Amino acid sequence: xxxxxxxxxxxxxxxxxxxxxxxxxxxxxxxxxxxxxxxxxxxxxxxxxxxxxxxxxxxxxxxxxxxxxxxxxxxxxxxxxxxxxxxxxxxxxxxxxxxxxxxxxxxxxxxxxxxxxxxxxxxxxxxxxxxxxxxxxxxxxxxxxxxxxxxxxxxxxxxxxxxxxxxxxxxxxxxxxxxxxxxxxxxxxxxxxxxxxxxxxxxxxxxxxxxxxxxxxxxxxxxxxxxxxxxxxxxxxxxxxxxxxxxxxxxxxxxxxxxxxxxxxxxxxxxxxx
Ligand code: B12
Numbered sequence: 001x002x003x004x005x006x007x008x009x010x011x012x013x014x015x016x017x018x019x020x021x022x023x024x025x026x027x028x029x030x031x032x033x034x035x036x037x038x039x040x041x042x043x044x045x046x047x048x049x050x051x052x053x054x055x056x057x058x059x060x061x062x063x064x065x066x067x068x069x070x071x072x073x074x075x076x077x078x079x080x081x082x083x084x085x086x087x088x089x090x091x092x093x094x095x096x097x098x099x100x101x102x103x104x105x106x107x108x109x110x111x112x113x114x115x116x117x118x119x120x121x122x123x124x125x126x127x128x129x130x131x132x133x134x135x136x137x138x139x140x141x142x143x144x145x146x147x148x149x150x151x152x153x154x155x156x157x158x159x160x161x162x163x164x165x166x167x168x169x170x171x172x173x174x175x176x177x178x179x180x181x182x183x184x185x186x187x188x189x190x191x192x193x194x195x196x197x198x199x200x201x202x203x204x205x206x207x208x209x210x211x212x213x214x215x216x217x218x219x220x221x222x223x224x225x226x227x228x229x230x231x232x233x234x235x236x237x238x239x240x241x242x243x244x245x246x247x248x249x250x251x252x253x254x255x256x257x258x259x260x261x262x263x264x265x266x267x268x269x270x271x272x273x274x
Contacts, residue, residue, distance in 0.1 A: 005099065006165045012095055013057065016088055020058030020147065020154060022134030025167040026051045029133065033170070036197060038129050044160055047125060048104060051160040053167070055092065056127065056134040059085055061153040063237045066226045067245075068258050070218040072265030078155075078220060082108050085157040092159050101163035108157040114211040114219075121203040127156040135168035138175055139196035142182035142224040146175040151231025152224070175230050182224040185245070191224060218266035 006023065013021045029043040044051045065077045089105035096103035110123035128145045132138060136156075137147035144152035148171075176195075183191040190206040192198065206221070213219035227245055234240050241251070248255045 001166045002163055003166055005096075005101070005163055008099075009055065009092070009095075009165070012092065016091070018057050018088060019060065019149065020056075020136055020156075022056050022131065022136045022168045023165045024054045024056065024130060024133035024135075026054060026160075028167065029129075033132075034197075038126055042122075042125060044125075044130075048160050050102065050162050053161050053163055053165040054130050054134065055159040055161060055165070056131045056136060056156055057085065057088060057092070057159070058131065058136060058147065058150075058154040058156045059088075060150045060233065061155065061222075061225070063153060063226075063231075063233050063239055066153060066222050067239075067254075068261040069220075069222045069226060070213050070216075070266070071258075071262045072218055073261050074220075074222060075218055075266070078222075081155050085155060089157045089159050093161070096159070096161050096163060099163075101161050103159055103161035103163070106158045106160065108155060114207055114214060117207045118204060121207060125158065127158050130158045131156045133170070135171050138171050140176035140182070140228065140230070141178060141180065141193065141195060142191060142228060143196050144225055144228075146228065146230050148175065149231060150233045151175075151228045153226075153228070153231060153233060177229065179229055181227040181229065185223050185227045187221065187223060216267040216269075218262075 010021060026044040029038060040046055044054050059081050061077060061081060066074050068074055085108040086105070093103040093105045106125055108127065110125065111117055131145045137145045140146045140152060142152060146152050147154055180193050183193045188205045188209045190202040210219050210221055213221060229242070244251055244254070
């Protein structure tokens with residue numbers, strides 16, 4: 001196991017302002033930690049037989065920005081984080097190559113358009129499952145990987161490397177508190193109040209709604225990650241009140257600010273509502 005290489009990778013990540021990084025061994029996909037598990041064709045060694053370790057990086061989504069969703073503001077942040085993830089993963093792969101360990105990056109998403117997802121709602125590789133195996137967090141009712149630092153407000157991507165890096169341990173403590181705010185706040189009722197992987201029973205409904213928002217330049221939705229109470233970011237941004245998003249009378253300034261941002265930069269609904 002190459003402990004020194006993992007240490008220099010951690011230093012590199014901190015220089016690149018990447019707050020979350022974890023490592024999973026490529027073999028760890030082969031023993032299902034729960035069912036249904038990622039089918040064999042979607043596992044790292046089926047995609048690139050030479051891979052020994054999978055490095056997962058995560059970048060946060062700022063809570064005050066996602067609070068404006070659906071909006072041009074979250075749309076732009078989403079694009080920025082996506083670009084940074086892709087570029088940074090590509091750079092990390094080059095960093096490892098230079099050190100003598102052939103490596104490849106993976107795109108943070110991997111689909112051509114939302115309409116493609118209507119017939120097949122999968123990408124060829126799942127970063128949520130990679131992040132889980134790399135010990136960065138565990139699944140919530142909202143189907144997302146929750147982390148102690150940002151709850152589900154974090155986007156991931158992965159790097160496959162031939163280097164044998166020490167793997168991180170799975171996170172034992174369950175983070176989801178099953179408050180059901182995600183399921184109850186979903187604008188299209190796509191989530192059932194069930195634990196992952198049963199929860200997102202209506203993927204196509206979620207995809208269709210995101211397609212509508214895309215046409216209005218204000219995709220994606222992200223309400224299920226906005227309302228999640230888990231994550232230290234909530235304390236940092238002083239957003240811990242449980243009724244924050246429903247009670248317009250109690251928090252008029254915040255609601256006014258969100259409404260203002262939502263009113264510009266995207267195509268509004270004909271009745272001028274959010
Ligand atoms: C397709 C997709 C979508 C689709 C479908 C949603 C879904 N949950 O799959 C749509 C467009 C609706 C969507 C919406 C959202 N997404 Co999305 N999405 C993806 C994408 C591109 C692929 C997911 C995938 O294919 N997983 C692989 C399969 C193996 O996992 P699975 O679908 O959970 O399948 C399990 C079971 O269904 C079962 N199973 C049973 N039968 C079968 C059969 C087959 C053939 C397979 C494969 C599996 C399977 O086994 C699997 C393992 O348990 C990933 C990026 C990526 N490449 O990882 C982002 C990703 C999952 N999305 C993300 C996010 C944030 C969102 C949104 C919040 C929107 C947003 N960006 O604000 C919403 C949340 C919706 C929700 N609550 O789930 C993040 C999650 C980050 C996190 N913290 O967990 C990801 C990882 C993007 C990223 N790079 O960070 N998404």
